[in-house]
Amino acid sequence: MARIAAIAGTPVIDASGALARELARAGVKRVGLITPYPQATHDAEKAFLEREGFRVTADSRAIVDGAQEFMLGMRRVPPDMLIDAALAMAPEVDGFALGCTDMPTLAAALDIETRTGKPAISMTLAMWREAGRTLML
Secondary structure, three states, X not given: OHHHHHHHOOOOOOHHHHHHHHHHHOOXXXXXXXXXXXXXXXXXHHHHHHHOOOEEEEEEEOOOXXXXXXXXXXXXXXXXXXXXXHHHHHHHOOEEEEOOOOOOOHHHHHHHHHHHOOOEEEHHHHXXXXXXXXXXX
């Protein structure tokens, strides 16, 4: 990302990096990863978080239909599916990573945090927070 920022001459924010930095700020070490991605993409996100120093101790794919295997229709994942997945893995994790900027995660994240007492960070929320810090808002 530093190379892209240097070429562009402006700060650059990436979704996965913002998610990892936000999880670190929240003190999460053992992550529960929930994504709507095809298996290979889900596995790549898991590997990324592990390279960033997290232990992904639980993970789940929120799959509604086959379109998601082609990276389509992520916004159709119902918040209840995310909440149920998080509650099932809650005993194994310090916090939750909700991957995918097209998935409706904000309401689910709030419910997950309320019900588990653990941080639930979505990529979308992480990017907004990082953009605010970057722009000093």
